[in-house]
Amino acid sequence: MNQNKTTAQKDREEKASTAPGVEKIPGGELNRIKNVVAIMSGKGGVGKSTVTGLLAVSLQRKGYKVGILDADITGPSIPRMFGVKNRPENIGFGLMPPESSSGIRIMSLNLLLENEDDPVIWRGPLIANAVKQFWTDVIWGDLDFLLIDLPPGTGDAPLTVMQSLPVDGLVIVSSPQDLVMMVVKKAINMTRMMGVPILGLVENYSYLICPKCGEKINIFGESRGSKAAEQVQIPYLGSLPLDYKLAELCDSGSIEMYDSDGIKGMGEWVKDLERLKKK
Numbered sequence: 001m002n003q004n005k006t007t008a009q010k011d012r013e014e015k016a017s018t019a020p021g022v023e024k025i026p027g028g029e030l031n032r033i034k035n036v037v038a039i040m041s042g043k044g045g046v047g048k049s050t051v052t053g054l055l056a057v058s059l060q061r062k063g064y065k066v067g068i069l070d071a072d073i074t075g076p077s078i079p080r081m082f083g084v085k086n087r088p089e090n091i092g093f094g095l096m097p098p099e100s101s102s103g104i105r106i107m108s109l110n111l112l113l114e115n116e117d118d119p120v121i122w123r124g125p126l127i128a129n130a131v132k133q134f135w136t137d138v139i140w141g142d143l144d145f146l147l148i149d150l151p152p153g154t155g156d157a158p159l160t161v162m163q164s165l166p167v168d169g170l171v172i173v174s175s176p177q178d179l180v181m182m183v184v185k186k187a188i189n190m191t192r193m194m195g196v197p198i199l200g201l202v203e204n205y206s207y208l209i210c211p212k213c214g215e216k217i218n219i220f221g222e223s224r225g226s227k228a229a230e231q232v233q234i235p236y237l238g239s240l241p242l243d244y245k246l247a248e249l250c251d252s253g254s255i256e257m258y259d260s261d262g263i264k265g266m267g268e269w270v271k272d273l274e275r276l277k278k279k
């Protein structure tokens with residue numbers, strides 16, 4: 001197997017294992033976080049933040065204490081989805097993350113900006129530092145699950161999270177188009193090089209239920225999620241339909257009101273996360 005690796009591949013692996021910051025940084029002293037799960041996608045716009053939000057809501061409904069660290073520094077969308085606007089409170093030795101209406105703790109750079117539409121024009125090292133500070137300087141307290149919404153692709157923030165934070169598992173989000181799957185494979189390869197366990201693949205926008213007749217329409221053709229997961233040898237967690245009600249609730253800051261019980265497979269993803277629950 002090793003013989004088939006290109007020099008560039010070997011070089012990347014070497015760099016990944018010796019890069020500065022490879023050591024995991026300890027979290028804040030007041031934090032007791034049992035499981036850290038990152039949510040990643042190869043391409044933008046496939047619904048990674050929505051999947052993060054839905055996973056958080058499902059875990060919270062099951063009685064777990066949940067937080068979301070929005071590591072999508074330049075395109076944060078978690079606060080808007082949960083209707084959270086309060087600024088984190090600085091209590092001297094750390095920042096208290098605001099809570100959503102059901103009690104999910106949220107930290108996002110958007111909550112620290114004067115206006116939510118101010119752009120963040122930062123280079124890589126600043127972005128990496130912000131992500132690290134969300135881990136070290138935020139008072140998350142006791143959490144069963146901290147979900148980390150990564151920005152799309154394989155840039156600085158995903159690299160920082162995988163190298164420096166003790167990520168227990170990673171969920172990959174894709175959509176049914178071939179192109180997306182090609183890019184997803186890059187993300188999977190990066191994750192493997194970083195030695196982070198992949199929990200599985202979720203396919204978003206898999207199908208549409210006609211609001212008038214209830215017919216299931218495969219808008220992007222037959223779902224390829226489970227085959228694709230098999231190809232890249234990771235578990236297939238399930239699929240999400242394109243649902244206008246979900247889009248509306250995300251836009252109005254009410255994702256916590258979404259009824260995900262009818263989504264086949266959703267319970268299973270949560271069970272997969274629960275299986276991870278090691279402490």
Ligand SMILES: Nc1ncnc2c1ncn2[C@@H]1O[C@H](COP(=O)(O)OP(=O)(O)OP(=O)(O)O)[C@@H](O)[C@H]1O
Pocket residue numbers: 041043044045046047048049050051072075077151152204205240241242243244246247248250251
């Ligand atoms: N299954 C779905 N049904 C309906 N709308 C959806 C669905 N998934 C996502 N959306 C909508 O699509 C838009 C993009 O979703 P989202 O922000 O989750 O994508 P993302 O992959 O996190 O994007 P980014 O690349 O910017 O981080 C949002 O407006 C969201 O409400």
